[in-house]
Amino acid sequence: GFTFNNSPITSSSNSSSLLLPSKGSCSKKHTSGTNIDALSTALSDIQDNYDSVGNYLCDGKGNCGRSLGAMQFMSYRPDVRKMIQSKSGGTKFLTRLDKGEEVTGEEMVQYFSPTEQQNLIASNTNRLLDTASKQIDPTTSKTFTGERLIERVGQMHFGGVNIPIDSEVSNANDSNSVNKHGITVVDKYSEAMKEMQCID
Secondary structure: OOOOOOOOEEEOOHHHOOOOOOOOOOOOEOOOOOEHHHHHHHHHHHOOOOOOEEEEEEOOOOOEEEEEOOOOEEOOOHHHHHHHHOOOOHHHHHHHHHOOOOOOHHHHHHHOOHHHHHHHHHHHHHHHHHHHOOOEEOOOOEEOOHHHHHHHHHHHHHHOOOOOOOOOOEOOOOOOEHHHHHHHHHHHHHHHHHHOOOOO
16 A cells, blocks of 8 residues: 555644745756746645644654645654754754644744745755656656656655556545646646746
């Protein structure tokens, strides 16, 4: 079975319903030609807000933690923990997250700010593009390019990098399959490019 990193929000502040900005750089591109800011927006937009904190859960490898922020990065990720620990009170905040204690949306953005989340989203998007662009698209028998590359990144973001291509597996909490999620990301990417006024 495959594990997914989506989980319900247990605590979120109504005062900061933050979404990724539609502004981005048209010139910020991956070697594949995909716009990093537009794809980061597309991936984040489908998820939750910067101040969201998910339920405590464990994956198949025994990693336990909570999904945090717009991209739902898991709190056990070394890069996320390092960012939080670098702040005053960050280690205590992590301990509370690790114990599954309730935290507020305000605390969430204090220790894992929107700017830090955006930077991590951009680097994560780059990594997913690097991985996906080396895989073979079964529909063309060539490496993924264009919309199919974006679709594959969406699939990997939803189901993990090892998820089978065009899988119809669904998350128990989500009506979307991996395949449908990828298609949704393509649509969101197109919308983000238009909002950024970048010619695709």
